[in-house]
Amino acid sequence: MSPSVRKALPVLAAAAVLSAVPAVLGGSPYQMRIATLMLVLASYAVAFNVLFGHTNQLFLCVGALASLGGYGSVLLVRDLHVFPLAAVGVAAVLSAGVGGFLSYVSVRRGFGVLFVGIVTLAVSLMLHNLLLGLREVTNGETGIVTRGLGVGLAEDPYRAYYTLLAVLVASLWAYRWLFSSPHGVALHALSEDEVSAELSGIDVTRYKVACATASSGLVGLVGALYADLNGFISPSVYTVGHVDIPVLIALLLGGMRTLLGPLVGAVLFSAVDELVRPFGQLTVLAYGVLLVVLFLVFRQGAVPLVQGALSHRLRPAFRPAGLAGGASRAEVGGGGPEAGR
Amino acid sequence: MGVVLDGLVLGLQLALLSVGIVFVYGLGGVLNLAHGQVAVLGGLATALMLQARQHPVLSGVVGVLAAGLAALLLDRSLLQAAYRRRGEERLLLALILTLGASFALDGLFTLRFPNVALSLRLTNPSVEVLGVTVRTASLAVGALSLATFGLLLAFLKGTRLGKAVRCIIQNEAGALLCGVDVEQARTVTLFASGALAGVAALGQGFFSYLGPDMGPEFTILSLIVAVVGGVRSLAGTFLASLLLGVVNAALSYWVGTYLTWIALLAVAVATLLVRPEGLLAYWP
Amino acid sequence: MLEVRDLWAGYGDMAVVRGVNLQVRKGEATAVLGPNGAGKTTLFRAVVGLVRPVRGSVRFEGQSLEGRRAHEVVRQGIAYVAAERELFPQLTVLENLELGAYARPDGFRERLQAVFDLFPRLAERRWQRAGTLSGGEQQMLAIARALMGQPRLLLLDEPSTGLAPRLVAELYRRLDVLRQQGVTILLAEQQVGAALALCARAYVLKDGRVVFEGFSGELRGSSHLHAAYLGGV
Numbered sequence: 001m002s003p004s005v006r007k008a009l010p011v012l013a014a015a016a017v018l019s020a021v022p023a024v025l026g027g028s029p030y031q032m033r034i035a036t037l038m039l040v041l042a043s044y045a046v047a048f049n050v051l052f053g054h055t056n057q058l059f060l061c062v063g064a065l066a067s068l069g070g071y072g073s074v075l076l077v078r079d080l081h082v083f084p085l086a087a088v089g090v091a092a093v094l095s096a097g098v099g100g101f102l103s104y105v106s107v108r109r110g111f112g113v114l115f116v117g118i119v120t121l122a123v124s125l126m127l128h129n130l131l132l133g134l135r136e137v138t139n140g141e142t143g144i145v146t147r148g149l150g151v152g153l154a155e156d157p158y159r160a161y162y163t164l165l166a167v168l169v170a171s172l173w174a175y176r177w178l179f180s181s182p183h184g185v186a187l188h189a190l191s192e193d194e195v196s197a198e199l200s201g202i203d204v205t206r207y208k209v210a211c212a213t214a215s216s217g218l219v220g221l222v223g224a225l226y227a228d229l230n231g232f233i234s235p236s237v238y239t240v241g242h243v244d245i246p247v248l249i250a251l252l253l254g255g256m257r258t259l260l261g262p263l264v265g266a267v268l269f270s271a272v273d274e275l276v277r278p279f280g281q282l283t284v285l286a287y288g289v290l291l292v293v294l295f296l297v298f299r300q301g302a303v304p305l306v307q308g309a310l311s312h313r314l315r316p317a318f319r320p321a322g323l324a325g326g327a328s329r330a331e332v333g334g335g336g337p338e339a340g341r
Numbered sequence: 342m343g344v345v346l347d348g349l350v351l352g353l354q355l356a357l358l359s360v361g362i363v364f365v366y367g368l369g370g371v372l373n374l375a376h377g378q379v380a381v382l383g384g385l386a387t388a389l390m391l392q393a394r395q396h397p398v399l400s401g402v403v404g405v406l407a408a409g410l411a412a413l414l415l416d417r418s419l420l421q422a423a424y425r426r427r428g429e430e431r432l433l434l435a436l437i438l439t440l441g442a443s444f445a446l447d448g449l450f451t452l453r454f455p456n457v458a459l460s461l462r463l464t465n466p467s468v469e470v471l472g473v474t475v476r477t478a479s480l481a482v483g484a485l486s487l488a489t490f491g492l493l494l495a496f497l498k499g500t501r502l503g504k505a506v507r508c509i510i511q512n513e514a515g516a517l518l519c520g521v522d523v524e525q526a527r528t529v530t531l532f533a534s535g536a537l538a539g540v541a542a543l544g545q546g547f548f549s550y551l552g553p554d555m556g557p558e559f560t561i562l563s564l565i566v567a568v569v570g571g572v573r574s575l576a577g578t579f580l581a582s583l584l585l586g587v588v589n590a591a592l593s594y595w596v597g598t599y600l601t602w603i604a605l606l607a608v609a610v611a612t613l614l615v616r617p618e619g620l621l622a623y624w625p
Numbered sequence: 626m627l628e629v630r631d632l633w634a635g636y637g638d639m640a641v642v643r644g645v646n647l648q649v650r651k652g653e654a655t656a657v658l659g660p661n662g663a664g665k666t667t668l669f670r671a672v673v674g675l676v677r678p679v680r681g682s683v684r685f686e687g688q689s690l691e692g693r694r695a696h697e698v699v700r701q702g703i704a705y706v707a708a709e710r711e712l713f714p715q716l717t718v719l720e721n722l723e724l725g726a727y728a729r730p731d732g733f734r735e736r737l738q739a740v741f742d743l744f745p746r747l748a749e750r751r752w753q754r755a756g757t758l759s760g761g762e763q764q765m766l767a768i769a770r771a772l773m774g775q776p777r778l779l780l781l782d783e784p785s786t787g788l789a790p791r792l793v794a795e796l797y798r799r800l801d802v803l804r805q806q807g808v809t810i811l812l813a814e815q816q817v818g819a820a821l822a823l824c825a826r827a828y829v830l831k832d833g834r835v836v837f838e839g840f841s842g843e844l845r846g847s848s849h850l851h852a853a854y855l856g857g858v
Contacts, residue, residue, distance in 0.1 A: 058433075058436075105614065109613075109614060112429055112432070113429055113432065113433050113436075114372060114429075114432050114433075114436065115613060117436060118564065118568060118609075118613065119610055119613055121564075122565075122606040122609055123606075123610070125561065125606050126602070126603045126606045126607065126610075129598075129599040129600075129606075130599070130603060132599050133597070133599030133600060241444070245444065280452075281448055281451045281452040282448060282452060283448070284444055284445075284448030284452075285444070285447075285448025285449055285452060286448070287441075287444045287445075287448070288440075288441045288442060288443065288444030288445025288446070288447070288448055289441070289445050290441070291437060291438075291440060291441030291444065292419065292441035292442060292445065295437045295438055296419075296422055296438070501730070504720075504723070504724065504727075505724075505727065508713050508716065508724055511714065511715055511716065512711055512712070512713050512714075514675070514707065514709075514711045515711035515712060515713055515724075516724070517695040517696050517699070518673075518699060518704070518705055518707065518711055519696075519699065519725055519727045519728070519770070520696045520699035520700045520727050520729075521696055521724075521727055521728075522694075522696045524694075
């Protein structure tokens with residue numbers, strides 16, 4: 001097996017498993033819809049993983065960027081009669097541009113994680129109010145029925161599922177390619193310590209802005225496809241609570257800075273969401289509790305945990321770095337005598 | 342004229358709401374995103390007391406104390422995990438944890454008390470002061486806020502613990518070396534922040550009404566004030582609140598809710614862009 | 626008075642202080658010498674509870690300080706003047722001194738007078754903000770603030786940092802007065818000459834370990850110091 005094939009293996013395996021899902025579900029429209037929405041969430045999470053996990057940019061505007069894609073494409077088709085596929089592309093580019101701009105400004109102003117969070121949150125809320133306020137164009141809270149304004153994903157659940165699957169697999173593949181290229185090392189250095197990275201000649205600004213642009217483009221694209229497959233959009237389907245929080249939870253569940261973390265997290269999150277959905281407002285409560293618990297006790301996520309357990313079994317001598325927290329204290333005392341000799 | 346007065350009173354109320362988030366940030370290096378929910382909890386407690394036909398003053402006091410205790414609980418539980426870390430990591434952990442707490446509380450309120458709302462009606466809707474007709478609610482809220490601020494100032498300038506709080510904001514290590522119990526000061530501050538937010542919730546009840554779903558709105562408002570005013574001083578928060586209160590009242594009078602929100606958020610973003618170091622920058 | 630036994634402390638995975646034994650006698654001035662990174666600051670921070678020791682014990686006047694937090698140690702009678710001075714820049718000199726007496730508010734006036742007698746400059750500048758003082762004045766304020774808590778043991782971390790030689794000499798004259806008044810001093814310093822003149826006993830720290838302990842007189846002109854700074858033991 002050549003190295004490039006081996007690198008692509010997890011992506012191919014995920015693609016194979018996910019392609020078989022519709023056959024297993026046997027065409028139940030409801031379950032197909034859940035599965036498709038899970039792919040939407042996973043794609044958002046892939047983008048957010050690059051943004052937050054790898055480049056320390058806490059973009060609390062994933063939903064807002066998705067709404068740019070959704071509203072952008074729908075309005076282009078409805079009001080300017082743009083060809084639907086082109087409209088989706090234009091909307092994704094718009095979203096990429098906005099995300100890249102936000103990132104550029106933040107890096108230039110030297111914003112830490114808190115300021116980026118506040119600024120992007122403020123932008124999210126501004127856009128939300130704008131969509132509500134521009135009633136003549138967007139119908140405000142009533143929303144827009146998107147049937148006939150997209151590429152026809154709402155009519156055919158299979159088409160919707162496989163389109164989203166293609167986008168997800170492509171983004172996973174791009175992620176894999178990026179991190180096995182020399183850029184991967186640069187990004188790793190950047191996520192560890194930005195100042196050191198800059199001092200070793202890595203153009204931190206360029207990497208952050210490029211990552212934000214690409215991720216925002218992905219979010220915009222998926223947001224546009226979501227508008228189509230959902231058959232309806234309103235400002236409330238793209239709020240922080242409906243998009244950003246699930247994305248954050250999914251990424252934490254699956255594991256930050258891993259290839260399959262976003263996907264695994266999205267699967268787990270969708271399962272939990274299905275369990276609490278019948279109880280209405282309980283979902284909000286459940287999101288909150290999940291977020292707290294995950295961040296307190298399960299910060300590394302499922303994928304690193306499984307990987308750790310597997311490699312532990314295969315190579316008993318190997319200990320994953322994430323589990324060494326408890327041992328480090330003892331090492332201060334224990335490691336000393338040898339070092340001092 | 343009426344708009345300006347309403348705006349000023351709204352500003353006072355905003356100041357009550359925001360001073361807590363600002364102080365907690367200055368003191369503990371954590372941004373409490375569940376701050377608005379704490380205020381709502383106080384308001385709901387008062388509403389429930391009133392439903393049970395308790396005395397209004399008692400109900401108000403219980404509400405304020407409930408909000409204070411909720412914030413205290415947050416400090417003693419979730420935030421302890423954050424305090425164990427330093428700098429950016431502490432900020433991030435606290436940010437996510439309080440975000441989670443805010444969602445949990447929001448869900449709890451709308452689930453358990455979907456129809457509870459706090460609305461305090463005064464017997465006379467308006468009175469005439471120096472020839473100008475003024476809403477009684479405005480006067481009540483104004484007086485309540487000013488009195489509360491008087492108490493806060495007296496605490497900060499006049500008591501040992503208040504002085505300690507001010508000096509921790511300037512230099513935590515220095516305060517420790519003077520024998521100040523930073524943890525205790527933090528806990529007291531969290532309680533005070535919650536109680537002040539509870540008073541703000543009562544003000545909201547006087548003005549119009551307070552519902553179980555208003556937590557996020559309160560949090561965002563206090564965040565905007567914190568960003569615009571910075572955490573350098575009580576004065577900064579106070580001025581920013583009054584300014585934003587008047588802007589808010591004037592804009593919602595002339596251009597409607599949505600544009601008002603956009604304008605307020607734009608002011609916050611612009612402040613961050615123009616002089617980020619001056620605002621919220623006390624913690625290195 | 627202060628007894629440090631087999632103390633290990635550090636940050637994260639890195640041990641900076643590796644098994645230090647040290648004694649400070651009542652009424653004496655003791656110096657801890659050594660190059661940058663020898664572990665002097667970490668040792669002091671571990672003593673006052675700003676860094677939690679991994680192993681070993683610290684006893685002050687016979688009582689263990691284990692698990693005490695910094696403000697409790699300060700209240701116990703140990704004052705720590707950090708190299709960074711840790712003043713409150715926005716507060717006035719007087720307010721800084723008031724805070725120094727935070728743990729012991731009684732007898733404030735007398736102690737203020739005593740501190741002003743020792744550092745007359747501070748009396749002149751009492752209404753000035755601490756952030757606007759010169760480096761030497763800030764160092765004096767930091768020491769004065771520590772004295773306001775009426776400590777029985779004063780830990781001074783590199784008090785000469787950033788001061789001109791003339792100011793260093795002046796500072797050490799004041800420290801000598803303090804010592805004669807009966808304040809026990811533990812001093813970390815890179816300015817070896819000044820420190821040895823003040824202190825009766827000295828320890829030399831290198832790589833987190835004590836490589837020499839004894840009287841100052843023995844140390845002067847001996848090879849230990851040289852070795853500690855230039856490597857090789």
